[in-house]
Structure formats: C-alpha cells, structure tokens
Amino acid sequence: MLDLATLSFSSTVSRAAYFAVFLILALRQREKSYLWHWLGAILASLLGAIMLAKEPTNLTLPVLESMQIFTFYMASLVLSWSGLRRFYGLGFHAYAIVSVVILTVTPALACLLVPWLGASKTIVASVYFLCATAASVMIVVEIMVARREYLWSQIVVAIAFGIYAMGFALSAAMLLFTDLQISTETARATIIFDQINSVLVYVGYVAMSGERANLQLRHQAETDALTGLFNRRGIQHALLKLDFERSGSTTCVILGDLDHFKRINDTLGHEGGDDVLKTFAKRLKNLMRSDDMAVRWGGEEFLVVLPHTSIDEATAFAERLRTRIETEPFMIFTKAVNVTISIGIAEIAQPRDTFEKAVERADRALYSAKREGRNRICR
Numbered sequence: 001m002l003d004l005a006t007l008s009f010s011s012t013v014s015r016a017a018y019f020a021v022f023l024i025l026a027l028r029q030r031e032k033s034y035l036w037h038w039l040g041a042i043l044a045s046l047l048g049a050i051m052l053a054k055e056p057t058n059l060t061l062p063v064l065e066s067m068q069i070f071t072f073y074m075a076s077l078v079l080s081w082s083g084l085r086r087f088y089g090l091g092f093h094a095y096a097i098v099s100v101v102i103l104t105v106t107p108a109l110a111c112l113l114v115p116w117l118g119a120s121k122t123i124v125a126s127v128y129f130l131c132a133t134a135a136s137v138m139i140v141v142e143i144m145v146a147r148r149e150y151l152w153s154q155i156v157v158a159i160a161f162g163i164y165a166m167g168f169a170l171s172a173a174m175l176l177f178t179d180l181q182i183s184t185e186t187a188r189a190t191i192i193f194d195q196i197n198s199v200l201v202y203v204g205y206v207a208m209s210g211e212r213a214n215l216q217l218r219h220q221a222e223t224d225a226l227t228g229l230f231n232r233r234g235i236q237h238a239l240l241k242l243d244f245e246r247s248g249s250t251t252c253v254i255l256g257d258l259d260h261f262k263r264i265n266d267t268l269g270h271e272g273g274d275d276v277l278k279t280f281a282k283r284l285k286n287l288m289r290s291d292d293m294a295v296r297w298g299g300e301e302f303l304v305v306l307p308h309t310s311i312d313e314a315t316a317f318a319e320r321l322r323t324r325i326e327t328e329p330f331m332i333f334t335k336a337v338n339v340t341i342s343i344g345i346a347e348i349a350q351p352r353d354t355f356e357k358a359v360e361r362a363d364r365a366l367y368s369a370k371r372e373g374r375n376r377i378c379r
C-alpha cells in the first residue's frame with residue numbers, strides 16, 4: 001500500500017506537469033482567457049498540494065496552514081468554473097461573483113472560527129467539503145444544463161466533477177453524521193480519489209480546447225467565408241450523411257445563377273457585388289427547410305440540395321426563390337438594385353443516379369434558362 005508521503009509527492013508532481021503544459025498552451029494562445037483561468041486553477045491546487053506535501057503525515061495542521069490549503073483548493077475549483085464560463089463566451093453576473101467569493105472564503109473562516117468556538121476539526125473539514133460540493137455542482141451545471149456547443153470531451157469533465165461532487169458530499173455527510181474521524185486511511189483515500197479525478201479534469205480541458213479547434217477548422221474548411229453557405233468540400237461531407245435511397249423519397253438539386261452579375265459589379269463595384277451575394281444567401285436560407293443544404297457553387301452560382309423532395313415540389317421552391325429575388329429589390333449602399341436569377345433543376349433518379357450526374361443535368365437546364373432569356377426556371 002502506498003504511504004501518504006509517496007501519494008502526496010505524486011499528486012504534487014502531476015500538478016506541476018499539468019501546470020507546465022497549460023502554461024505553454026496559454027502562452028501560445030494568449031487571447032484564450034479560459035486557458036489562463038484553468039492555469040490559475042492548476043496553480044492554486046499545486047500550491048495546496050505543495051503545502052500538504054510538506055508534512056504529509058501530519059493530520060492536525062495549524063489553523064493558518066489549514067486555512068491556506070482550503071483556500072487554495074477552493075480557489076482552484078472556482079477558477080475551473082470561471083474558466084468554463086470564459087470557454088463558453090459567458091460573462092459573470094454579480095450573484096455568481098458573490099457566491100464564488102462566499103464559497104472560497106467560508107472554509108477559511110471556518111478554520112478560524114470553529115476552534116475559537118470550541119468545535120472540532122471535523123466540522124471545519126465538513127464545511128470545506130460542503131463548499132467544494134457546491135463548486136463542483138456549479139461546474140457540472142455549467143456544462144450540462146447550459147451546454148452551448150456539442151463537444152464529447154466536455155462530458156468527461158462533467159463526469160469528473162460529478163464524481164468530485166458526490167465524493168465531497170459523501171465525505172461531508174460521513175464526517176457530520178457518523179463517528180468517522182480524519183485518519184491516515186481517509187487521507188490516503190482522498191488523495192487517490194483526487195489524483196484519478198484531476199487527471200480526467202485536466203486532460204478533459206486540453207481535449208475540449210483541441211476538439212473545439214478541430215471543429216472550427218473543419219467548419220472554416222467547409223464553409224464559404226462570404227456567404228456562410230457550404231463550399232464544394234462542405235457539401236461533399238454533408239452528403240455522406242444523406243440517405244439518397246430512403247424508400248419512397250427523391251432528392252432534387254437546384255442550380256441558380258444570378259443574371260448579368262458582371263453588370264452589378266460594374267455599377268456597384270466589387271464590394272457592392274459582394275453585398276448582393278450575401279443578401280441573396282440570406283434570402284435563400286430564409287426559404288429553406290432545416291434539412292435542405294445550400295452551397296456557393298461558384299462566383300455567383302448557388303446549388304441547393306433538397307432531400308426527400310419531388311421534382312414538382314423542387315420546382316415550386318425554385319419559383320418561390322425566383323419570384324422573391326425578382327420582386328424585392330436588394331438595398332445596396334441605400335440604392336435599390338434589381339436582381340434576377342436563372343435556375344436549372346434536376347432529380348437524383350434512383351437507383352443508379354449520382355449527385356454529380358444530377359448536378360450536370362441541372363447545369364444543362366440552367367444553361368437553357370440563360371439561353372431562353374434568363375429570370376426563368378428549366379428542368
């Protein structure tokens with residue numbers, strides 16, 4: 001069985017290692033304030049661990065040292081929580097600030113007051129465990145209830161803090177309601193429990209940062225920066241999830257090209273042309289259902305994939321789009337600009353047809369629409 005000195009030493013060393021890793025991460029990405037909060041959380045728990053490691057076998061530390069250790073550990077939990085709020089881009093309300101100050105200060109006050117009132121050290125430890133439970137619950141709630149983005153790695157962190165919360169609550173309950181005393185055995189169990197959980201938390205934080213960066217990179221690689229629609233790579237990826245062969249349903253593609261766009265650029269300038277493209281994309285999105293997909297296919301060429309849509313329904317959609325563009329002038333630099341669109345439609349005919357072949361047919365239909373005078377639909 002590992003003795004307390006060895007456990008305390010390994011707890012301190014692992015925190016020092018995490019501190020080094022987070023310091024490098026934070027220095028490399030200074031603008032990510034949450035990394036600084038998490039670095040602070042690790043530093044606070046490292047300082048707590050160093051103080052404990054100085055006299056690992058002494059279970060009755062003086063008041064001042066106990067106060068400092070409890071404050072460091074509470075500060076660590078609170079900085080974990082504030083780091084998560086920053087990670088999700090959230091600010092701090094006055095009530096949140098007041099509650100974290102109360103949580104951090106209460107165990108220290110208990111250290112000071114309880115011996116003075118003649119109560120036992122067990123009460124002080126229970127107060128610390130109750131505050132730590134509250135802080136851990138705040139972190140779990142932040143991740144699970146107020147979850148703003150889908151990251152698998154945040155679930156690992158939530159589970160770790162959930163286990164922390166249960167462990168802390170159980171410890172407080174046992175100290176308060178049973179005759180359990182702080183002993184070498186309980187100290188050893190606490191350090192082992194903390195060692196395992198802190199690995200989950202800190203590795204989880206690194207994974208959360210990495211997972212989000214990956215998703216953002218993929219999003220950038222698959223999105224057209226001007227319009228926010230898919231680019232060609234993005235639609236290829238999205239199509240992998242689409243079940244073309246779902247029984248009894250067809251998928252249609254619509255290829256639209258803004259008419260005489262060169263003239264728009266010539267009269268409004270390239271920036272004005274860009275505004276027209278952005279406004280068009282917004283109007284298109286407003287007409288789409290949630291599972292329709294829009295792509296900026298080329299300069300002023302847009303593709304829409306309409307899953308589970310018959311060719312007649314796709315034609316009705318295209319007509320709504322064409323009419324909306326024709327009848328509502330675009331306001332560009334306070335000038336009303338008339339824009340029209342030509343559209344080609346094709347159906348992905350199962351079972352042998354492919355997306356690429358359907359797009360080629362839609363392109364030929366679009367060419368016909370242009371040749372027949374523009375501002376029309378061909379299929």
Ligand SMILES: Nc1nc2c(ncn2[C@@H]2O[C@H](COP(=O)(O)OP(=O)(O)OP(=O)(O)O)[C@@H](O)[C@H]2O)c(=O)[nH]1
Pocket residue numbers: 226257258259260261262263265269270271272273274277298299300370374
């Ligand atoms: N502002 C702006 N213009 C673009 C962009 N991409 C392509 N264009 C312009 O779009 C115009 C396309 O011109 P054409 O292909 O000749 O077609 P058109 O003038 O729309 O004529 P039709 O398609 O035959 O009706 C060119 O002038 C391109 O420079 C862009 O991102 N922003």
